[in-house]
Amino acid sequence: MSVSNWKEREKEQRRDDILDIAETLFFKKGYDNVSMSSIAKEVGLGKSTLYIYFDNKEELFFGVVLRGVTILSTMIEERVKKESTGLKKIIGFKKAYNKFIKAYPEYFQAYNYFQSGRFDLANLLHSDSEEIMQENKFYSIPIPSNFLNANESIKKIFKLRENIFFTLYKSIKLGIAERTIKSYVDPLKITSLQILICENVGNMPFDFKLILEAQGLDYRKFTKDLDEFISQIYIK
Numbered sequence: 001m002s003v004s005n006w007k008e009r010e011k012e013q014r015r016d017d018i019l020d021i022a023e024t025l026f027f028k029k030g031y032d033n034v035s036m037s038s039i040a041k042e043v044g045l046g047k048s049t050l051y052i053y054f055d056n057k058e059e060l061f062f063g064v065v066l067r068g069v070t071i072l073s074t075m076i077e078e079r080v081k082k083e084s085t086g087l088k089k090i091i092g093f094k095k096a097y098n099k100f101i102k103a104y105p106e107y108f109q110a111y112n113y114f115q116s117g118r119f120d121l122a123n124l125l126h127s128d129s130e131e132i133m134q135e136n137k138f139y140s141i142p143i144p145s146n147f148l149n150a151n152e153s154i155k156k157i158f159k160l161r162e163n164i165f166f167t168l169y170k171s172i173k174l175g176i177a178e179r180t181i182k183s184y185v186d187p188l189k190i191t192s193l194q195i196l197i198c199e200n201v202g203n204m205p206f207d208f209k210l211i212l213e214a215q216g217l218d219y220r221k222f223t224k225d226l227d228e229f230i231s232q233i234y235i236k
Helices: 003-029 036-043 047-053 057-082 086-103 105-114 145-149 152-178 187-201 206-214 219-234
Strands: 131-135 140-144
Touching (some): 003 105, 036 047, 036 057, 057 105, 057 152, 086 105, 086 152, 086 187, 152 187
16 A cells, blocks of 8 residues: 555544544534534644644535445445335335434434525526436426535535435435326325435424323324325325
């Protein structure tokens, strides 16, 4: 191994070590209660040295979110691949998402915070500048040119989100072709609706849960009933 390669590997290892500590702090204290100074102190580096590896706190947080979304995407892909029909793939998708929420609640919380409006993500996805078209066998979507200059973690996160979306989309399309899903269903609309439900039901406000419980409806039964209700929209 050349000296340059060794140094690069050493730098990547140090970045991972810093990210591990930042992740622990974010999960324990919350994003807004963590500073670059507190991360540097915990890592045992000077603050100026920390900036060699990460430009700011946002970059560190996005790196943590990327870890979670990578796990989510992998769990969904592996589960959906195991299923043989479109309908079973849809059910597998929902089960994988729910399993992720239960197994990795801190990553799920960070992912939701990432999407909460706290960060100026819209600026990365909407621009008046010239758009670059990304072609795919299944779809064609516009990607703003300024997105190409975004933080690497941001780009990877949105790519994984895109993969998650179209994994479900293709499963619904397959179900329509197999005639296990109603032919008039719009797969893009149902995909959007289903993912919104997966993301937001798993993040239901505590007061809503209390209201449900006060009416004799526990959270588990509510989610089961909701799944059955949504299924009636598109399953024959």
